[in-house]
Amino acid sequence: MGSQREVVIIGGGIIGSFLGYQLTKRGRKVTIVEQTDLASGASGAAAGMLAADCEHFDHPELQTMARMSRDAFPAIIRELRQTSGIDAGLNEQGFLTPARDNREAEELQARILAGGTGEWWTPERLSTSEPALRHGLAGAIYRSEEIQVIPSKLTQALAYSAQAKGAVLLHQTEATSIQVQENQVQGVVTSRGFLPCDQIVLAGGWRMEQLLQPLGISLPLEPVKGEIVEVRSDTPLLRTTLYAKSIYIVPKPGNKLWIGATSFPGDSSNGVAAGSVTRLLSEAAEMIPEISNAHFVRAWSGHRPKSPDGLPYLGEFSDVRGLYAAAGHYRNGILLSAITARILSDEMDGIVTPGINLAPFRPDRFQNQLEGGLLR
Structure with missing residues (x-):
């Protein structure tokens, strides 16, 4: 299906679209694969509240990330409107x-x-x-x-702005398997054919684990x-x-x-x-x-x-080079989308995001428990 892409993002919701936008701004070649339509899952069903202080967070690191993410939105939304012409419905009335x-x-x-x-x-x-x-x-x-947006509009603005910067959007395209050789990703098999790439990001909904099971990797989501x-x-x-x-x-x-x-x-x-x-x-x-x-x-x-502990999965899997997760955001996918895109973009470029400890969010943190039969 064409030339080699650097990154394939599986999932065209707010997380996948935000990450695609950030990566294209950094000059990366990106393909976003969406099984149905943009924001057709949890992103499109959300109310769009960016409530970093009203919301209760059990983990202090998540609170820090939420505030960093919320504070980044107004400037990004104005930028997106200039690029895409889409009004994301930003409400700054508090x-x-x-x-x-x-x-x-x-x-x-x-x-x-x-x-x-x-x-x-x-x-x-x-x-x-x-x-x-x-x-x-x-x-x-x-x-x-505290601010709020219209999530479906924001997702569209992000995805189409990424497309304007060179990203490829594949709607109505199912990712059926991930190809790995010698612990390095090779690409994604889709309903349209094979997409060779160097890096893959799982940014879909609660069924994401199905793609990982043939690789012996678990990403438990409810x-x-x-x-x-x-x-x-x-x-x-x-x-x-x-x-x-x-x-x-x-x-x-x-x-x-x-x-x-x-x-x-x-x-x-x-x-x-x-x-x-x-x-x-x-x-x-x-x-x-x-x-x-x-x-x-x-x-x-x-x-x-x-996820079982209520924390998102962020970062690279330790057993497969080039395979990343940006999933499991539970109630706060819209709120955490900006900081998630920054964290993943940084990690994929070999950069450590200042002020964030990613240890609690590693995507394979339950793997040993699952292999030992302790988690069901």
Whole structure:
């Protein structure tokens, strides 16, 4: 299928597209192989929140990476718009974490005093800034640094910008096997033929492990199903993104609100349950009563790829030269896409990314456990 490419990226979601863009900027010859369409999996189903401080991270290294990634987005998105002409829907109005009562207010204020980010909004300021929120809230943390995007648009902007810089995009193309000789990758067999290359990056969803099984390599991933509901109001109901304990409400262009999300570990089914729609709309209406009068637009689901320890897989496999993983980002694929692309691009060029310890994220960290029969 043509001349030798330096890199083949398997997966045309946000991670694969971001990496393709970064590598082409560095002058690398890249092919992105996508089984269906761009952002057709978890990337297209995400709400697009870049919530490095609202989100809870069990690992401190992941928190650092999340903040580095979030802070890189505004400049990159402006750059992408110039290259691709695609508007990724960047919203820089900030995030609110509301307190439903005085106890929650004390807990949230304690986070700020303990060195957390954000500023405290009193109930009066909250009702002035977001009048559609229900009365009686005890205040909120406002975080101006948190932003959000439209993930499908951002993925398209990245992929087409990479294409404009020389990358090859292969849509509707399945990667069926990885060819290795003497512990060095040789290329990828696809439904369109063989793609010879020097480096391969696994950047797809939760089924990525299937490609590795013939090589005796494991990359355990579990699907975690999530569902989102979209409604549209006649007038704007929300300016900032609402990031509450059990629900988020994300304002999108055209007076639309994305309300999410459910979480069902191990569920690989498609579609949206009626009960999920009812619960999400009910909880959203508790925060913004006028949502009950909004127009229902649609609901959708996706599958977040989760590793056994909840950390992504980043870097080169120790047993196969030229084989890399950028997968398993679970809830934070959109948020971590910028830093993931930088880390992988650096490692593939033999550079150590400053300020990041990649040891917890090595892609073969479960291999010995699997070979010993300890992990199922």
